[in-house]
Amino acid sequence: MEEVLTNPKLGYYINRDVFGADGDFITSPEVSQMFGEMIGVWAMCLWEQMGKPSKVNLVELGPGRGTLLADFLRGVSKFKNFTDSLHIHMVECSPTLQELQYQNLKCITEDSADGNEKKGINSTITGSSVSWHASLEQVPTGLPTIIVAHEFFDALPLHQFQKASRGWCEKMVDVTENSSFRFVLSPQPTPATLYLMKRCKWADSEEIFKLDHIEVCPKAMDLTQEISKRIGIDGGGALIIDYGLNGVVSNSLQAIRKHKFVDILDNPGSADLSAYVDFAAIRHSAEEVSGVSVHGPMTQSQFLGSLGINFRVEALLENCTEEQAESIRTGYWRLVGEGEAPFWEGPDNQTPIGMGTRYMAMAIVNQKQGVPVPFQ
Numbered sequence: 001m002e003e004v005l006t007n008p009k010l011g012y013y014i015n016r017d018v019f020g021a022d023g024d025f026i027t028s029p030e031v032s033q034m035f036g037e038m039i040g041v042w043a044m045c046l047w048e049q050m051g052k053p054s055k056v057n058l059v060e061l062g063p064g065r066g067t068l069l070a071d072f073l074r075g076v077s078k079f080k081n082f083t084d085s086l087h088i089h090m091v092e093c094s095p096t097l098q099e100l101q102y103q104n105l106k107c108i109t110e111d112s113a114d115g116n117e118k119k120g121i122n123s124t125i126t127g128s129s130v131s132w133h134a135s136l137e138q139v140p141t142g143l144p145t146i147i148v149a150h151e152f153f154d155a156l157p158l159h160q161f162q163k164a165s166r167g168w169c170e171k172m173v174d175v176t177e178n179s180s181f182r183f184v185l186s187p188q189p190t191p192a193t194l195y196l197m198k199r200c201k202w203a204d205s206e207e208i209f210k211l212d213h214i215e216v217c218p219k220a221m222d223l224t225q226e227i228s229k230r231i232g233i234d235g236g237g238a239l240i241i242d243y244g245l246n247g248v249v250s251n252s253l254q255a256i257r258k259h260k261f262v263d264i265l266d267n268p269g270s271a272d273l274s275a276y277v278d279f280a281a282i283r284h285s286a287e288e289v290s291g292v293s294v295h296g297p298m299t300q301s302q303f304l305g306s307l308g309i310n311f312r313v314e315a316l317l318e319n320c321t322e323e324q325a326e327s328i329r330t331g332y333w334r335l336v337g338e339g340e341a342p343f344w345e346g347p348d349n350q351t352p353i354g355m356g357t358r359y360m361a362m363a364i365v366n367q368k369q370g371v372p373v374p375f376q
């Protein structure tokens with residue numbers, strides 16, 4: 001899964017813009033500017049709870065087109081004390097998407113006087129410095145940190161186990177005689193079995209007993225601990241939003257191409273692979289680290305609702321054309337609604353589908369900060 005998505009030459013994310021109507025799938029920041037704006041509200045509230053530090057690392061994991069952060073920065077741009085504190089760090093593996101993020105954050109590169117060495121990159125939306133990194137590990141430590149991960153965890157490689165007569169076996173990918181791929185079961189325990197054992201210890205034995213498949217995501221568990229350690233030491237907090245479950249995930253790995261589900265093994269690297277995020281595993285992984293507290297998950301609908309998205313909709317609707325009003329209303333429904341929009345009068349195959357309950361939000365914060373907004 002990791003190779004298929006992030007192989008430096010042929011990985012799915014590496015050479016293309018995959019988002020939006022012309023791409024393979026659409027994400028909340030691409031649905032409505034209100035999404036990034038609300039994350040900005042969340043981050044600013046956390047910054048206030050942190051005691052308004054004069055320097056903060058703002059880290060986004062997997063920023064896609066950079067739309068979330070662009071809307072975030074535009075939304076908070078009047079709050080100078082906050083924006084002046086921000087040092088932005090984008091964790092992105094795709095050079096193509098890095099370039100798009102540079103454009104969408106309206107970045108400029110300042111050269112040094114002799115014109116040879118790069119001096120630094122700044123977003124002209126707020127003047128904040130921006131830098132890019134291939135992993136969180138490479139982001140400098142030592143400053144209070146706010147981390148945002150939207151639809152990042154669902155792209156991390158997972159391992160699937162299947163119950164067989166000899167016990168839980170990992171599903172592996174094999175090459176057949178005619179060079180196509182097929183799934184096989186491992187004959188003996190694999191390294192990921194250690195993570196399966198860890199995951200099962202956190203669950204009720206009854207919950208496990210009912211299942212014939214279990215997915216574990218070692219990278220998500222390890223990344224959660226890395227995030228938690230950083231926040232435990234440097235202060236701040238992380239917000240994770242994704243689609244998923246607050247419990248063991250059984251069999252959710254899927255491939256999407258041009259907005260349609262396709263076979264996982266069909267033409268790898270040409271379709272997105274993603275899976276449900278196991279929020280309970282994230283919670284337990286974070287709770288093993290000292291100095292942090294974990295909040296949620298709550299549904300995206302509750303999260304955005306409590307942050308006041310309905311006031312933002314009203315404000316936007318006051319000053320727009322009829323066409324824009326339609327797009328604001330459908331965008332709002334997709335972010336907070338559940339299922340098909342009841343007010344829709346257009347073609348059936350374009351009915352907006354609400355993502356408000358399938359997506360969930362969770363926060364990991366430094367214990368000193370108390371409970372973050374809106375998890376009280």
Ligand code: SAH
Pocket residue numbers: 005006013019027028029030061062063064065068091092093094097134135150151152155156
């Ligand atoms: N947050 C964005 C994009 C989600 S798609 C949005 O909501 O629109 C996942 C993003 O994570 C892409 O930008 C992809 O290139 C990046 N990504 C996936 N795996 C990664 C990895 N292992 N390291 C760094 N970036 C990764």
